[in-house]
Amino acid sequence: MTLALFILALLILGSAAVAMALRNLIYSALLLIGSWAGIAAFYLWAGAEFVAFAQVLIYVGAISMVVLFAVLLTKQGHAPEPVEFTSLSRFITGLIAGGGVAGVLLGAILGMPLDVRTAQAAPSLTVKELGARLMGPHTASLLVIGLLLTVALLGAVLLASDKRPDQPEDAP
Amino acid sequence: MSPLQLCLILSSLLFCIGLVAVMSRGNAILVLLGVELMLNAANINFIAFWRYGPHPEAGTGIIFVLFSIAAAAAEAAVGFALVIAIYRHQQNIRLQEANRLKG
Numbered sequence: 501m502t503l504a505l506f507i508l509a510l511l512i513l514g515s516a517a518v519a520m521a522l523r524n525l526i527y528s529a530l531l532l533i534g535s536w537a538g539i540a541a542f543y544l545w546a547g548a549e550f551v552a553f554a555q556v557l558i559y560v561g562a563i564s565m566v567v568l569f570a571v572l573l574t575k576q577g578h579a580p581e582p583v584e585f586t587s588l589s590r591f592i593t594g595l596i597a598g599g600g601v602a603g604v605l606l607g608a609i610l611g612m613p614l615d616v617r618t619a620q621a622a623p624s625l626t627v628k629e630l631g632a633r634l635m636g637p638h639t640a641s642l643l644v645i646g647l648l649l650t651v652a653l654l655g656a657v658l659l660a661s662d663k664r665p666d667q668p669e670d671a672p
Numbered sequence: 673m674s675p676l677q678l679c680l681i682l683s684s685l686l687f688c689i690g691l692v693a694v695m696s697r698g699n700a701i702l703v704l705l706g707v708e709l710m711l712n713a714a715n716i717n718f719i720a721f722w723r724y725g726p727h728p729e730a731g732t733g734i735i736f737v738l739f740s741i742a743a744a745a746a747e748a749a750v751g752f753a754l755v756i757a758i759y760r761h762q763q764n765i766r767l768q769e770a771n772r773l774k775g
Contacts, residue, residue, distance in 0.1 A: 509685075520693035520706065525702070543719055546679075546722075547723060548722070550738075551734055551737050558742075563748045574764075590696055591696040594693075594695030598692035602684060606681060609684065610677065623722075625729065645743065652747075656749040
């Protein structure tokens with residue numbers, strides 16, 4: 501059980517770290533897709549099957565396509581543009597800040613008396629129960645998130661479209 | 673060390689990888705990917721506390737993660753549309769040069 505968690509953590513953290521350090525954006529995007537698939541496997545390990553499938557559908561399926569299209573649409577020239585670290589001092593500052601945050605978080609986690617029932621069986625929540633909860637007590641949030649998605653996607657299309665609002669399509 | 677602590681350590685490290693990427697890279701796409709990594713780390717936390725916390729049958733963690741994934745998808749769509757708009761304007765996506773709101 502714990503061994504599987506270690507393997508998954510190695511997959512997730514390794515591919516995420518290598519993706520963020522690489523200079524080729526395509527390789528970074530592909531490695532991040534691997535990391536997101538590892539996170540979906542973690543959800544399966546934790547017993548949240550529906551979230552795992554949602555993660556696969558949305559991250560591995562949809563957001564990865566958006567990322568790849570953004571990389572391809574913003575490519576300059578024929579050769580893949582190597583992405584430089586902007587400056588060494590900036591990189592070192594980011595590393596110090598990230599390391600500091602990691603140290604604080606790890607110290608807090610290891611020092612916290614987390615009183616949990618580790619021997620309990622994995623809780624099971626079927627999709628039917630989940631749907632009943634979504635459509636029962638959480639209906640308002642479901643409607644709000646649907647509205648948010650619609651508005652955000654319309655805004656994304658408007659932002660990325662080439663047309664200016666003052667130039668109608670049928671102008672001569 | 674309990675499994676909950678292992679899950680929390682995993683999510684903290686993932687969060688910090690995203691944080692370092694956001695702070696040290698100048699490429700807009702990599703910065704957005706770092707933000708996505710941080711959101712995923714938060715989702716891992718929700719699932720871990722749902723799994724090992726009290727009352728897992730309520731399913732609050734799972735429902736929160738579903739809404740969080742939807743919000744992250746909306747954020748990614750708008751973010752990459754902005755990247756494409758910036759590229760159309762200045763022909764590259766370096767964040768240091770993107771210092772005008774109107775152009």
